Amino acid sequence: MLELSLHILDVLENSIEAGATRITLSIEEQVKEDRLTIMVRDNGPGMSEEMAQKAVDPFVTTRTTRHVGLGLPLFAAAAERCNGRLWIEAKPGEGTTVVATFQNSHIDRPPLGNLPATIMAAVLSEQLVDVSYKHTVDGRTFELDTAEIRRGLEPVPLSAPRARQWLESKLQEGLVGLQRPFP
Amino acid sequence: MSRLKTIEELKKLREEAQRDIRVRTETGTKIIVGMGTCGIAAGARETMHAILEELKKREVEAHVTTVGCIGMCVKEPLVDIEQAGNPRVTYSNVHPDMVPRLIEEHLINGRVVEEWVVGRLPSA
Numbered sequence: 001m002l003e004l005s006l007h008i009l010d011v012l013e014n015s016i017e018a019g020a021t022r023i024t025l026s027i028e029e030q031v032k033e034d035r036l037t038i039m040v041r042d043n044g045p046g047m048s049e050e051m052a053q054k055a056v057d058p059f060v061t062t063r064t065t066r067h068v069g070l071g072l073p074l075f076a077a078a079a080e081r082c083n084g085r086l087w088i089e090a091k092p093g094e095g096t097t098v099v100a101t102f103q104n105s106h107i108d109r110p111p112l113g114n115l116p117a118t119i120m121a122a123v124l125s126e127q128l129v130d131v132s133y134k135h136t137v138d139g140r141t142f143e144l145d146t147a148e149i150r151r152g153l154e155p156v157p158l159s160a161p162r163a164r165q166w167l168e169s170k171l172q173e174g175l176v177g178l179q180r181p182f183p
Numbered sequence: 184m185s186r187l188k189t190i191e192e193l194k195k196l197r198e199e200a201q202r203d204i205r206v207r208t209e210t211g212t213k214i215i216v217g218m219g220t221c222g223i224a225a226g227a228r229e230t231m232h233a234i235l236e237e238l239k240k241r242e243v244e245a246h247v248t249t250v251g252c253i254g255m256c257v258k259e260p261l262v263d264i265e266q267a268g269n270p271r272v273t274y275s276n277v278h279p280d281m282v283p284r285l286i287e288e289h290l291i292n293g294r295v296v297e298e299w300v301v302g303r304l305p306s307a
């Protein structure tokens with residue numbers, strides 16, 4: 001995958017497929033510490049510790065269409081080639097957390113990419129799911145919770161064209177605000 | 184951006200969108216984009232974005248949603264179009280530059296773009 005946001009979308013889709021209704025996405029860019037941390041936490045059914053350890057094996061999947069699942073292994077490989085790693089914290093019935101770390105300045109670190117598009121694609125899925133998004137760059141934070149926006153819009157669905165565009169533009173504005181100010 | 188301003192904007196948006204919905208009649212058109220690992224790697228997110236943009240541009244109403252991997256990864260991005268009373272048509276390798284023609288021919292003119300079809304499911 002060319003962008004980290006595509007890996008993130010993949011993990012979000014995993015959560016949605018597992019039946020999560022609420023996902024927390026947190027991205028922390030620490031330029032001085034040279035660290036990038038991506039965390040996705042959901043309220044889905046979770047999994048055993050054993051499964052959590054096996055999930056990064058490409059030959060382990062819960063799907064029945066085929067015997068391979070590449071989403072997490074690809075994400076883990078991306079982290080590992082940037083002096084980082086990926087791990088899963090989960091318990092049955094208590095949701096799942098996926099954490100990936102990267103050396104921020106590593107030459108192989110893919111760009112974060114189009115995060116608004118990733119969040120929109122997740123929120124527009126068939127199942128009702130809300131994403132609470134927190135993005136920090138060197139202590140500056142942008143936060144947005146689609147659940148709050150959904151409540152404010154009632155009874156208009158988030159998928160209504162106007163609502164969708166508004167949310168996407170808010171995400172874009174928020175991320176522009178996080179850019180490092182000119183020295 | 185202040186929180187209050189956001190809430191004001193939301194309220195205004197809600198009123199406008201509600202008006203839209205009242206004018207809109209249920210079209211029963213559903214567009215489903217494959218968003219598994221394979222779909223994402225093949226560019227499904229950009230395809231979905233192109234579909235949403237094209238629908239907006241042409242003022243066509245359709246419900247756009249995503250689905251996981253269906254096992255035909257080599258044909259991703261896969262896009263299904265389902266219209267009430269018609270078979271569900273699956274298009275393969277749908278890239279953003281193909282979207283305008285797809286929307287125009289299938290949704291507006293009601294003609295299936297046969298050369299891009301990879302499968303059909305009878306209507307439920």
